[in-house]
Amino acid sequence: MAVAVAAGLFVPTVRAYGAHDGAGRALRNSTIIEVAALLASNKAKTKDKEFDPRLDQLRPQLRRFPFKSYTLLRMTSHDLATGDLCGVELPEDRYMQVRVLERSATSMKLRIILNQDNRPIMAADVRLTGNSRVLIGGPRSPDGTLLVSVGQGPAIAAAGAAAR
Numbered sequence: 007m008a009v010a011v012a013a014g015l016f017v018p019t020v021r022a023y024g025a026h027d028g029a030g031r032a033l034r035n036s037t038i039i040e041v042a043a044l045l046a047s048n049k050a051k052t053k054d055k056e057f058d059p060r061l062d063q064l065r066p067q068l069r070r071f072p073f074k075s076y077t078l079l080r081m082t083s084h085d086l087a088t089g090d091l092c093g094v095e096l097p098e099d100r101y102m103q104v105r106v107l108e109r110s111a112t113s114m115k116l117r118i119i120l121n122q123d124n125r126p127i128m129a130a131d132v133r134l135t136g137n138s139r140v141l142i143g144g145p146r147s148p149d150g151t152l153l154v155s156v157g158q159g160p161a162i163a164a165a166g167a168a169a170r
Contacts, residue, residue: 036087037114039104040159041094043079046143047150050074064155067141073151083159096154098147099123104156107131118156120144134158 046068050056056075057065068076084092084104091105100122107115113135120128120142132140139157 035109036085036090037106037109038159039084039086039092039106039116040081040155040157041084041092041102041104042081042155043094043096044068044153044155045077045079045097045150046071046073046075046153048074049150064139064141067139067155068153071141071143071153075150076153079152096120097152098145100144100152102154102156112136114158116140116156118142120154132156 042064044058044061044064055069055073057068058076058078060078060081061068061076064076079097080094082092082094084090086092086104086106088106088109091103094102094104096102100120103117103119103121105117107117109115113133115131115133117131118129118140119126122145128142128144130142134140134157137158139155142154142156144152144154
């Protein structure tokens with residue numbers, strides 16, 4: 007299986023590190039992790055690239071892939087602190103786990119595991135600086151190739167809400 011990874015700058019996260027509520031109490035030191043599943047294919051209606059309007063924030067990173075059409079299949083957001091784990095169901099009996107291994111004011115380290123049919127098919131520790139994201143390209147299917155975007159959110163959610 008070929009795995010392609012690309013990282014790039016993204017929009018600022020909404021949650022600040024070390025945030026406090028109005029009464030001065032420290033809030034949970036966490037961040038929003040966004041996992042988006044996309045279908046990439048060469049089944050475009052025109053010779054130009056076609057982008058789901060909810061993916062406008064990812065357009066610069068997606069241009070690096072050799073596909074003509076990109077559609078958002080599913081997007082989930084998870085409020086995670088260091089050590090927390092989230093799981094996301096993906097198409098075709100795939101499942102992704104994302105764990106925050108460490109965080110600082112300028113970066114975070116994630117462990118990403120992609121499973122298919124209850125077997126790990128990819129595992130990677132990734133350090134994201136600033137508000138970057140990682141794009142993971144996986145196995146092909148008759149409909150196209152699954153791409154998964156992982157990073158600080160809720161940029162895709164906000165873009166999706168604006169497009170509605």
